[in-house]
Amino acid sequence: MGRSKFSQSEADDIRKLLRMKCSANRFKQKVIRHELRTKYEFNISDFGTPGQAFSDVSFDDALQRGVIQILDDATIADMKAKRARDKERDAAEKPAAEPYDENADWQKAMKEWEKWKQ
Numbered sequence: 001m002g003r004s005k006f007s008q009s010e011a012d013d014i015r016k017l018l019r020m021k022c023s024a025n026r027f028k029q030k031v032i033r034h035e036l037r038t039k040y041e042f043n044i045s046d047f048g049t050p051g052q053a054f055s056d057v058s059f060d061d062a063l064q065r066g067v068i069q070i071l072d073d074a075t076i077a078d079m080k081a082k083r084a085r086d087k088e089r090d091a092a093e094k095p096a097a098e099p100y101d102e103n104a105d106w107q108k109a110m111k112e113w114e115k116w117k118q
Contacts, residue, residue: 002043005069007076014042015056022055041083 006014014036021032036042047062048054062068071079 002037002041002046003079004046004067005071005076005079006040006042007073008070009073010040010076011059011063011068011070014040015059018054018056018059022053 017032017036021029024032033044036044044054047067048058052058059068063070
């Protein structure tokens with residue numbers, strides 16, 4: 001789930017990208033959706049109806065319904081800072097993965113797995 005609260009400038013940028021998406025080819029649409037997800041944390045699937053195109057008009061409808069909110073820039077900056085802190089905390093709490101050993105003997109590992117399965 002992405003964000004549902006945006007600043008006015010972010011909302012304007014999202015509208016512009018959604019207009020561009022509706023007239024773009026398939027590859028460009030993928031690029032635009034990626035930018036919406038990564039830069040604005042805006043996921044179309046959070047607000048749209050499956051199987052229907054999501055456009056700037058759909059964005060405005062969600063805004064009128066209250067599903068999307070426009071807040072002042074300071075509040076949005078505080079929200080982004082909190083999300084960044086939460087991501088850092090979650091990453092620090094996540095156990096580190098074992099380092100990849102490219103010299104590992106996969107055949108030996110398969111034999112151990114077969115032995116364990118029995």
